[in-house]
Every structure is written in C-alpha cells, then in structure tokens.
Amino acid sequence: MPSAALAAKPTKYDARRDAVVDAAAAVFAEFGYHGAGTGLIAGRVGIRQGSLYYYFASKEEALSEVCLRGVGDFLTGLEDIAQSTMPANEKLHAAILNHLRPVAERPDYVRTFITQRQHLPDASRRSVGRQVRQYEKALTELVRQGIAQSAFRSDLDCELMALAIIGECNAVFTWYGKRAKALSIAQIADAMATRFLKGIAA
Amino acid sequence: MPSAALAAKPTKYDARRDAVVDAAAAVFAEFGYHGAGTGLIAGRVGIRQGSLYYYFASKEEALSEVCLRGVGDFLTGLEDIAQSTMPANEKLHAAILNHLRPVAERPDYVRTFITQRQHLPDASRRSVGRQVRQYEKALTELVRQGIAQSAFRSDLDCELMALAIIGECNAVFTWYGKRAKALSIAQIADAMATRFLKGIAA
Amino acid sequence: MPSAALAAKPTKYDARRDAVVDAAAAVFAEFGYHGAGTGLIAGRVGIRQGSLYYYFASKEEALSEVCLRGVGDFLTGLEDIAQSTMPANEKLHAAILNHLRPVAERPDYVRTFITQRQHLPDASRRSVGRQVRQYEKALTELVRQGIAQSAFRSDLDCELMALAIIGECNAVFTWYGKRAKALSIAQIADAMATRFLKGIAA
Amino acid sequence: MPSAALAAKPTKYDARRDAVVDAAAAVFAEFGYHGAGTGLIAGRVGIRQGSLYYYFASKEEALSEVCLRGVGDFLTGLEDIAQSTMPANEKLHAAILNHLRPVAERPDYVRTFITQRQHLPDASRRSVGRQVRQYEKALTELVRQGIAQSAFRSDLDCELMALAIIGECNAVFTWYGKRAKALSIAQIADAMATRFLKGIAA
DNA sequence: CATGAATGAGGGTTCATTCAT
DNA sequence: GATGAATGAACCCTCATTCAT
Numbered sequence: 114m115p116s117a118a119l120a121a122k123p124t125k126y127d128a129r130r131d132a133v134v135d136a137a138a139a140v141f142a143e144f145g146y147h148g149a150g151t152g153l154i155a156g157r158v159g160i161r162q163g164s165l166y167y168y169f170a171s172k173e174e175a176l177s178e179v180c181l182r183g184v185g186d187f188l189t190g191l192e193d194i195a196q197s198t199m200p201a202n203e204k205l206h207a208a209i210l211n212h213l214r215p216v217a218e219r220p221d222y223v224r225t226f227i228t229q230r231q232h233l234p235d236a237s238r239r240s241v242g243r244q245v246r247q248y249e250k251a252l253t254e255l256v257r258q259g260i261a262q263s264a265f266r267s268d269l270d271c272e273l274m275a276l277a278i279i280g281e282c283n284a285v286f287t288w289y290g291k292r293a294k295a296l297s298i299a300q301i302a303d304a305m306a307t308r309f310l311k312g313i314a315a
Numbered sequence: 316m317p318s319a320a321l322a323a324k325p326t327k328y329d330a331r332r333d334a335v336v337d338a339a340a341a342v343f344a345e346f347g348y349h350g351a352g353t354g355l356i357a358g359r360v361g362i363r364q365g366s367l368y369y370y371f372a373s374k375e376e377a378l379s380e381v382c383l384r385g386v387g388d389f390l391t392g393l394e395d396i397a398q399s400t401m402p403a404n405e406k407l408h409a410a411i412l413n414h415l416r417p418v419a420e421r422p423d424y425v426r427t428f429i430t431q432r433q434h435l436p437d438a439s440r441r442s443v444g445r446q447v448r449q450y451e452k453a454l455t456e457l458v459r460q461g462i463a464q465s466a467f468r469s470d471l472d473c474e475l476m477a478l479a480i481i482g483e484c485n486a487v488f489t490w491y492g493k494r495a496k497a498l499s500i501a502q503i504a505d506a507m508a509t510r511f512l513k514g515i516a517a
Numbered sequence: 518m519p520s521a522a523l524a525a526k527p528t529k530y531d532a533r534r535d536a537v538v539d540a541a542a543a544v545f546a547e548f549g550y551h552g553a554g555t556g557l558i559a560g561r562v563g564i565r566q567g568s569l570y571y572y573f574a575s576k577e578e579a580l581s582e583v584c585l586r587g588v589g590d591f592l593t594g595l596e597d598i599a600q601s602t603m604p605a606n607e608k609l610h611a612a613i614l615n616h617l618r619p620v621a622e623r624p625d626y627v628r629t630f631i632t633q634r635q636h637l638p639d640a641s642r643r644s645v646g647r648q649v650r651q652y653e654k655a656l657t658e659l660v661r662q663g664i665a666q667s668a669f670r671s672d673l674d675c676e677l678m679a680l681a682i683i684g685e686c687n688a689v690f691t692w693y694g695k696r697a698k699a700l701s702i703a704q705i706a707d708a709m710a711t712r713f714l715k716g717i718a719a
Numbered sequence: 720m721p722s723a724a725l726a727a728k729p730t731k732y733d734a735r736r737d738a739v740v741d742a743a744a745a746v747f748a749e750f751g752y753h754g755a756g757t758g759l760i761a762g763r764v765g766i767r768q769g770s771l772y773y774y775f776a777s778k779e780e781a782l783s784e785v786c787l788r789g790v791g792d793f794l795t796g797l798e799d800i801a802q803s804t805m806p807a808n809e810k811l812h813a814a815i816l817n818h819l820r821p822v823a824e825r826p827d828y829v830r831t832f833i834t835q836r837q838h839l840p841d842a843s844r845r846s847v848g849r850q851v852r853q854y855e856k857a858l859t860e861l862v863r864q865g866i867a868q869s870a871f872r873s874d875l876d877c878e879l880m881a882l883a884i885i886g887e888c889n890a891v892f893t894w895y896g897k898r899a900k901a902l903s904i905a906q907i908a909d910a911m912a913t914r915f916l917k918g919i920a921a
Numbered sequence: 922c923a924t925g926a927a928t929g930a931g932g933g934t935t936c937a938t939t940c941a942t
Numbered sequence: 943g944a945t946g947a948a949t950g951a952a953c954c955c956t957c958a959t960t961c962a963t
Contacts (some may be wrong), residue, residue, distance in 0.1 A: 117417060144433075145347055145349060145350075145433075146347075146349040146350070147346075147347055147348075147349030148347075148349040150931085150932075151932080151933060151934085152932090160947095160948070161949060161950070162933085162934090162950090163396035163934075163949065164937085164947075164948050164949065165933095165934095166933090166935075167947065170934095171934080172933065213498020228430065232347070232350060270506060272496075273498070273506055276487075276494065277483050277510075279486070280482060280485070280487070281482050282485070283486065284479070284481070284482020284483070284485065285482070287482065288478055294474075296472075301475070307514075308479075308511075309514060310512060310514075311511075311516075312509075312510035312511060312514030312515075313510060313514075314512070315321065352956085352958090353957075353959085354957080362922090362923070362924090363924060363925080364924095364958085365923080365924065365925080365926090365959080365960075366922070366923050367958095368958090368959070368960080369923075370922060373959080374958065374959090375959095460946080486945095511949065533943090548750075548753075549752075549837075550756075551752075551754040552751075552752070552753040553936060554936065555936075555938085556936080556937095564945090565944070565946080566936090566937085566938090567938080567939075567940085567944080567945065567947090568943070569937095569938095570937095571944075576936095576937065576938090577937080632834065635751075674910060676898070676900075677907070677910055680890065680894055681887050682887060683885045684889070684890020684891070685883050688882065688886020688887070688889065689882075691886065696878070698880065700876075702844075705879070708876060708879055709883065711918075712883075712915075712918035712919060713914075714918075715917060715919070716914035716915060716917040716918030716919075717918075752925065755955090756952085756953075757954060757955085766928090767927075767928060767929070768954085768955090769929070769930090769954095769955075769956075769957085770927050770928065772956075773925085773926065773927070778955090811935085923963105924961105924963085925961105925962095925963090926960100926962095926963105927959100927960085927961090928957105928961105929959095930957095931955105932954100932955080932956070932957090933953100933954095933955090933956100933962100934952100934953080934954085935952085935953070936949105936952085936953095936954090937949100937950100937951095937952105938948100938949080939949075940945105940946105940947090940949105941945100941946095941948105942944105942945080942946090942947105
C-alpha cells in the first residue's frame with residue numbers, strides 16, 4: 114500500500130523547524146538580514162544560538178528558505194488567473210487580490226522576500242530573480258490582453274502598468290497593520306482595483 | 316527668504332565631505348546599512364578606514380546625514396504645492412513629479428532613506444518618522460481638498476490614496492534605470508498622474 | 518603460553534567496537550586528531566554522532582585506544598628478538614622487519630600513533646612516551662651488542678643508529694602504498710637491512 | 720638610479736609581521752594546525768586575537784606562508800649540488816647537509832611544513848606537493864648518477880634510496896634538540912653520509 | 922588630514938558531549 | 943544500542959572605532 118507509506122511520511126520535527134523559520138522570517142523582516150543576529154532568532158524559539166544549526170546549515174540558507182516561502186505561490190496564482198476565462202477587468206482584480214492576500218497570511222515572509230532578497234547567495238538570488246521577472250512578465254501580459262480585448266486603453270505602457278501594480282501592492286506590506294485604520298485586505302484590493310480599472314478603462 | 320537660510324549653512328570643507336557622504340549613500344543603498352562596511356565606503360573615496368572619522372563621528376551619524384539629505388525637500392516641495400493656487404488636478408500631478416524628481420538626482424540618498432531609515436538611532440529615527448507622517452498627512456490633505464472641490468470622487472479613502480501614491484512612487488526607485496526601457500522621470504510622472512486622475516475623477 | 522593471554526582478554530561486543538576503533542584510526546590518520554570530527558567517525562560506521570559514546574567515554578579516549586593498538590607489540594617483538602640467539606646481523610634484519618610489518622597490517626593505527634600521540638591526554642601521553650623511549654633503548658642496546666660482538670663498527674653512535682633506523686622505518690608509513698612501485702614490506706625490509714648492515718659492518 | 724629604488728623598498732612593518740609568522744610556525748609545530756588557536760599565536764606576539772588579521776587574511780593563509788618558508792630553498796640547494804662538479808660521494812654528503820641545515824635555523828617552519836602541509840588549502844597543497852615530488856625526483860636522479868658513475872652499487876633501487884635519505888633526515892627534526900646528546904648538525908650529517916656511502920658503495 | 926596599527930566586542934559557526942525517548 | 947535534539951564552550955573572523963605618528 115504505497116499510499117500508506119506516503120501517509121506515514123513522518124512530518125517529524127517539522128513543527129519545530131517551522132517555528133524556527135517563522136522566527137527567522139520575523140527577525141529578518143524587523144531588523145534586516147545583516148541586522149539580525151542568530152542569537153535573536155534562536156531566542157524567539159527558545160533555543161540557544163548553536164542549536165539553530167541543527168535546522169539550518171547557515172544563516173544564508175535560512176534567508177533562502179524564508180524567501181522561497183515568501184515568493185510562495187505568487188506566480189502560480191497569477192498564472193491560474195491568466196489562464197482562466199474571466200474578463201480582463203476581473204482578472205486584474207483577481208491579480209491584485211492574489212498579490213495582497215499573503216500580506217495577511219505570512220507578512221514576515223513576504224516582507225523579507227521583498228526587502229532582503231538582495232542579500233541571498235548568488236545562486237538563490239538569481240533563481241529568485243528569475244521568478245520575479247517571470248511574474249512581472251505575466252502581469253504585463255495580462256495587461257496587454259486587456260488592451261487587445263479593448264477592455265483597457267490602448268495607449269498604456271503595459272510594463273509600466275505592471276510595475277505600478279506591483280509597487281503599490283508591495284507598499285501595502287509597509288504599512289498594513291499599522292496605518293489606514295482597520296481595512297481588510299479585501300477592502301484594500303477592492304479600492305485599488307476599482308481605481309486602477311477606472312484609470313485605465315478604454 | 317530661503318536663500319538666506321541656505322547661505323547661512325556653514326559649508327567649510329564641503330567638497331571632500333560631500334564625496335564621503337556620496338560614497339556612504341551609494342554603499343548603504345547597495346548593501347544596506349548593516350551590510351555596508353566602513354572600509355568599503357572609505358575605499359570608494361580613496362582613503363583608509365580610519366580617516367572616515369574626520370568626517371563622521373560614527374557610522375550611525377553617516378546614516379543620519381544620508382537620510383537627512385534623502386528626505387531632503389520632499390516635504391517643503393509638497394507644502395509649496397499645497398499652498399499654491401493650482402487646481403487639484405495639477406496639484407496632484409505636481410506632487411507626483413515632486414516625489415519622483417529626486418530619483419534621477421540623488422537616487423542613492425533616497426533609496427537609503429526609504430529602505431534603511433529603520434536602522435537610524437532612536438532620536439533620528441523618530442525625527443525622520445515625524446517628517447514622513449507629516450508628508451503623508453499633507454498628501455492626504457491634498458486629496459481631501461480635491462474632493463472638497465469636487466475634482467475627485469467623494470467615496471475615496473484619502474489616506475489610502477496618499478499611501479498608494481507614495482508607494483507607487485517609491486517603487487520607481489526600485490527599478491528606475493534598470494527596467495521599463497528608457498523612460499524619463501517626467502514621462503513616468505505624466506503616465507502616473509494621468510492614470511491616477513482618471514481613476515479618481517469625480 | 519601467549520595464546521592463553523590472548524584468550525583471556527575479554528572480547529565481549531568486540532565486533533562492532535572494533536569497527537568503531539578502525540574508523541577512528543582511519544579518520545585520525547587522515548585528518549589528524551583535531552581535524553577529525555566525531556561525526557565523520559560515526560558516519561564511517563554508519564551510526565550517529567551521539568551513538569559513539571556507547572563505545573567511548575570521549576574522543577580523547579578513542580585516541581588513546583587507537584594509539585595503544587598502534588604501539589601494539591612493537592616493543593615485545595623487539596625484546597623477543599633481542600633475547601633470541603640470532604647473530605647480530607640477523608637481529609637487525611629482524612628488528613627492521615618487526616618495525617615495518619605493521620605498516621601493511623594496521624597502517625592507520627601506527628600512522629595515528631606516530632603523528633598524533635602528542636595530542637593524548639597527559640597520562641596516556643607519558644605512558645606511551647615511556648614505551649617509546651624503552652623501544653629506543655632496546656634498539657640502541659641491540660646495536661651496542663653488535664659492536665660488542667665485533668659485528669658492527671666500533672665508532673658508531675649507538676643511539677644515533679637506533680634513531681636512524683626508527684626514522685627511516687617510520688618514514689615508510691608516509692609513502693607506502695603510494696610510491697616506490699609495488700614493493701612488498703619484506704622487500705623493503707631486505708633492502709634496508711642490507712644497506713644498513715653494509716654501512717655499519719665492522 | 721633603480722638600485723636606489725630597490726634599496727628603498729620599504730621593509731616596513733615586516734619586522735612585526737615576521738614575528739607573527741614566527742609565532743604561527745612555533746604554535747603550529749607544537750600543537751598542529753587544528754590544535755593551534757589563533758589566540759595562542761596572538762598571545763605569543765603580544766597582540767590580541769583579532770589583530771592577527773591585520774597580517775593575515777586567514778589562519779589557512781598563515782599556514783601557507785609558514786609552509787612556504789618551510790619548504791624554503793631545499794630544492795634550489797639540491798639542484799645547485801646536482802649541477803656542481805663534485806664527485807657523487809661528495810654530492811650525497813652535501814645533499815644530506817643541505818637537507819639537515821634548516822633543522823637548526825628554522826626548525827618550526829620545517830617541522831610545520833613536514834607534518835602539517837596536509838591541512839593546506841587545496842591550491843597551496845598541490846603546489847607544495849609538486850615541489851616535494853620534484854625534490855624527490857632530483858634526489859633520485861642524484862643517486863642514479865652515482866650508479867652511472869660506478870660510485871654506487873648498481874643493484875640499488877634509486878627511488879627507495881631517495882625516500883630513505885629523506886625519511887631519515889626528516890626524522891632528525893623529530894628529536895633534534897631533545898635527544899642524542901648534543902650533536903651538531905654537521906656531525907649528524909657526517910655520520911649519516913658516512914654510513915649511507917658505505918652502505919651503497921659499489 | 923591621513924595613516925598604520927591595534928583593539929574589543931560581537932558575529933556566525935563548529936563540535937564534543939549529554940540525555941530523554 | 944541507537945537516535946533526535948539540544949547544549950555551551952570554543953572557534954575563526956569581521957568590523958566600527960581609536961590613536962600615536
């Protein structure tokens with residue numbers, strides 16, 4: 114019964130490991146990669162500095178893992194939307210929501226990914242960079258489709274639009290939870306989508 | 316008379332000192348405050364590590380100075396615009412241009428200010444933070460005025476709008492010079508203003 | 518009856534334990550005592566780091582055991598030869614063979630003993646050092662006997678001779694198996710003995 | 720006046736640097752590379768641990784430098800001898816003296832080179848290894864010449880001879896200064912050469 | 922002003938060792 | 943016996959900073 118073997122796959126100390134990654138994400142997000150001490154991370158999990166290396170080979174590897182989880186399913190989510198049959202307007206709305214939702218679910222991961230990925234070791238940085246560019250390209254394409262379907266103005270600079278959306282969404286990570294009253298992610302996404310759509314309607 | 320205030324500022328051995336501040340801004344922007352070594356800064360000016368301390372009392376002070384120049388006249392520029400007699404539409408356009416112009420003139424300073432000000436010593440950080448909040452408030456107010464004058468839709472969340480504008484402008488610092496072909500700052504500002512205005516028109 | 522002595526030695530769970538000691542000897546020989554990690558030793562036996570401590574109280578104790586087996590029966594072998602009735606020439610040949618034979622049988626143990634015994638804890642080091650000096654003394658005495666029997670030149674410095682033989686034999690451990698074609702230990706011993714004897718013949 | 724420029728070549732703080740290298744050599748020789756703490760080295764020069772890195776980029780680099788000085792002019796000395804017009808007998812004597820002389824002049828360097836070069840970083844280790852093999856080859860060749868000139872027995876294994884000489888000489892580093900009364904290097908070299916020559920005379 | 926030299930605190934990391942399971 | 947997990951001391955190294963020259 115292979116399914117049994119799969120089901121038996123021991124998640125083991127993944128619980129503790131996840132706690133460590135969580136702590137790393139939180140500390141990286143708060144102090145930046147180089148400003149974060151491993152002792153601080155360890156302290157948040159209630160273990161000693163050296164014990165971290167039972168879970169990670171290095172601080173860099175911890176950053177890599179955090180960033181990987183941070184970049185998460187941004188891309189797949191967007192591609193699902195792009196391939197769907199929704200009209201362009203709804204696609205854009207969905208794309209914004211797709212980008213904003215992680216803000217509430219794993220803010221430290223995404224914040225770290227956005228602001229600290231430059232400190233990744235070369236290999237990971239390039240790998241992550243490729244994903245980012247692919248994401249930008251997919252969003253650019255989504256805008257282009259909207260134009261082709263005459264849903265959006267034809268004089269738009271598609272790439273500029275994509276960067277604008279990404280930039281505005283990323284900025285939300287900066288202040289969400291601290292400012293702008295107590296807006297929900299859905300509300301913010303609605304407002305943003307509405308304004309963007311009005312701004313670029315054909 | 317603002318020129319008097321400027322002239323009163325003691326300029327002394329500014330030439331060399333400015334070179335040092337420039338180097339610090341560049342290195343902070345590239346590697347982050349904690350990722351930047353004083354040796355690297357010194358190297359870019361062609362002096363040795365220890366010699367830096369003829370220009371700065373500490374690395375923190377260097378960051379403070381860079382951030383101060385980074386925040387620069389964002390606020391005064393915006394207040395000038397707010398107090399002018401332009402119609403709301405033009406004010407918004409002017410505000411965006413005011414925010415974007417430094418991207419071409421002193422990108423390292425602004426980039427450092429945006430991404431590294433969290434590492435300032437407590438006093439400077441709070442002082443700078445106050446300026447930021449004041450800037451946000453001024454921009455929020457500018458939007459509110461537009462609504463009062465029936466130039467913008469009345470269902471806008473003013474603060475959200477201000478944060479959106481700021482976020483989108485700041486994002487430009489991330490990619491300007493590397494992506495989006497060879498757009499000029501003015502072109503970007505035009506496109507952004509046009510879209511924003513269409514999106515929020517009454 | 519030496520076989521009785523051997524049989525009396527408590528053998529217990531020797532099989533696995535010997536495997537562990539072997540691994541320790543190999544790793545110590547290759548990386549040196551301080552360059553060898555317990556994890557590496559454990560890995561070679563297929564167990565985990567912590568499990569080593571069912572076989573040893575400490576890494577130092579492992580080194581002690583390896584060195585003890587390394588020094589092995591050098592001394593008793595040499596004393597047997599010294600007390601035999603062979604002529605001096607043959608005694609020297611036998612002594613050289615006695616010293617070289619372990620090179621093929623347990624090279625890692627001897628190599629470790631020769632190069633790493635300085636890192637033994639004080640007690641063991643002194644104990645082992647005493648054996649070494651006794652060995653040197655026995656060999657020195659063997660040369661002295663040869664002179665007394667007019668088999669060797671009378672102007673020899675006996676201690677120097679002993680050290681020379683030991684040094685040359687120990688050096689074999691350095692290159693045996695890697696260089697000097699595919700000479701057998703017996704061939705090397707023959708060549709060495711022949712030359713030494715010609716060099717010191719009366 | 721180029722000679723003036725050369726003479727002016729500032730030896731600078733080479734004096735202090737040499738003291739540091741000396742200390743490193745001594746500590747490496749006594750405790751082995753991995754058994755030697757940088758703090759111990761620093762302590763012997765009277766500076767703090769971190770200050771070492773003003774003179775070295777890393778502990779490995781210190782080992783490299785020590786080994787380089789350790790291997791010193793063994794090779795060039797031997798090549799000079801080989802190319803000279805001395806008879807084979809004298810050449811061998813000179814070669815032995817050439818190998819032994821450093822024992823009195825820089826024992827820590829040579830001891831470290833002999834016993835610790837395995838811990839060099841890959842690049843240096845291979846480079847040094849090449850020198851060693853060249854040295855062995857040169858000595859082997861010197862023996863072969865002696866045979867060709869009918870000065871040595873024709874049934875000698877030349878490589879084995881070379882390794883024997885090297886091994887015996889290197890062994891001197893082990894005990895010189897501690898054992899064998901108060902023999903001078905010259906005396907030891909004489910005794911060794913005499914015996915070797917008798918042992919291999921045609 | 923600038924430097925060579927040094928510092929000392931702290932950094933990330935390794936590793937022999939322990940212990941409940 | 944063996945393991946996963948944790949420890950704490952020590953390690954090598956970096957770096958902002960100081961200071962006599």
